Structure formats: structure tokens, C-alpha cells
Amino acid sequence: MNHIKENFFEDKLEDNASIINPNEGEKLELNTISITFKVTSEMSNDQLGVYEIFLPPMAIGAKLHYHRFMDETFIVNEGILTMQVGDKEYEAKPGTVTYIPRFTPHGFKNDTDKTVKLILIFNPSQKREGFFKGLYETLNEVPIDPEKYLKLYNKYDSFPIDTSNMIPIRE
Template structure:
């Protein structure tokens, strides 16, 4: 005799899995004045969404021109003015502004001002992006920065530089 599995195919099971992060909450990693605070992680969202608060000190490059094959990226500027490179143009995104960058769109971002910039960065899907941030902090803290190690990290986490000779986020 077969075992019968009892299931309710007609009603939704409602479960409260909500997570709320107040300002200043979430795991933060820091290097100098640069900071990344994990808000909605890959684990929380089943890899569907990654939401991170980024702090860029004055005159700091977040990333040079690169693209993603499998995820979209959204920038929401919370404080200051963020300069975003999109293909061959530069756009200044002011406080309260949003920039949506679909996959296969070359883009980069930086703080060209003398003031700190804070932004919310969203990846969809997230593809374990936290690992990228941990690896980024490790790689950039080594001097000199190893371009091969940086590229390996980039590629593992769905980031592909447009120009490998200008991929490191270091002002010249």
C-alpha cells in the first residue's frame, strides 16, 4: 500500500519571515573610510536580492567600468553626489537619485567630491555578493594589489572589466 502525503493545495501558508534593519544595523566591513553594511543578504533572500549600504570617502573609486552577465544593479544615492560612468558617458546622481543598470551595461561609479557619499546598492539576483565584498576588502588591503587576484574575484562574482588594464579602483 502506498503512503499518502497529505498536503493543502488550496491554501497559502502564511509565515512571518520579515527582517527589519534600522539605521546603523547590519554587519559592516570597513577599510579606511570605505564601508559596506550588509542589509538584505543572499542568505536572507534565497539569492534573489542583495541590498547593501555603501559609504565612499571623498575622491574614491567604487569600481571602474565593468559589466555583469547575470544580475542587474541599482544605485540609490542617500547622501552626496555619486558619479556613475555608463558606457561612454558620465552622470552625476544627486542625493535621492536612482540609477538602474541592467546586466550587460558597462558601468562604474566613484565619488568625485570632497564630501562623503552614502548609497544603497541593490543586486538582483544577489549571487552571494557578500563573498565579493569580503574578497574585495582582502584584495585591496594587500599592497601592492595583485591584478590577477582582483580579476579572479571579479569574475567569480559576475563582474567583468571592460578594460583589464584599468580595472583596479585606484586613482592615478
């Protein structure tokens, strides 16, 4: 029998860092919303997802929903993001960090005439890139199929509070 002696006293160091520069990463354009994948589920072994979002004037990022298995963090870099948490709304100015633990109803939108730039972090990431790609497909269909939208939401750990008002478009 071949026994490989494991060293319990020394760490094995590796060079596995990822450096993602500005304007790098896979980019999706959802109508007028731009999403760039910075740290993906594949890179982080599903532990972390980091996404850069450009939310144009009067755009809705997501209506009120919650997650069961992941936490979400918003970091506003430019503009004013309107955050809804439960039944309250507040303005998140540049530099604001909003941590949304699982089972916390939340939504976000841009109610201003300037683009909002933010970083969105999911932990764990749960292959969130598939959600964004499915969203791209679903929201580009005319008309938008609410059943398909809900199926996508549920597959990727997102649960709308009101299924009759879940599509992220202004009435």
C-alpha cells in the same frame, strides 16, 4: 503508502520578515569605503542583496565593468555620486535611482569633497557578500595583485571593460 494531501487553495503564511535598523548589519571597511550588509544572499535565498555604501571624498567605488547574470540598482541618499554608464558620466544627486541591467558597462565614484551615502541592490544577489569580503582582502594587499583581483571579479559575475585599468584607485 502515506499520502499527505496538499492544499492547492490556501496559502501557508509564514513570519520570515527581516527588519534591519540603521547601524545594523555586518560592516566592512575597505580602505576608507564602508559597506554594510543589509539584506544578504543567505536571507533572501540568493534572490536579493542590499548593501549600504559610504563612499568618502574622491573615492572610486568601481571602474567600468559589467555583470552577466545580475542587475544592479543604485539609490543615492546623500551627496553626489558620479556614475559612468558606457562612455557617458553623469551626476546622481540624492533621490536618484539608477538601474543597471546585466551587460551594461558601468562604474561609480565620488568626485566631491563630501561623503556619498548610497544603497546598492543586486538582483539576484549571487552571494555578493563573498565578493565584498574578497575585495577587502585583495585591496588591503600591497601591492594589489591584478590577477587575484580579476579572478575575484570573474568569480562573482563582474567583468572589467579594461583589465589594464580595473583597480579602483586614483592614479
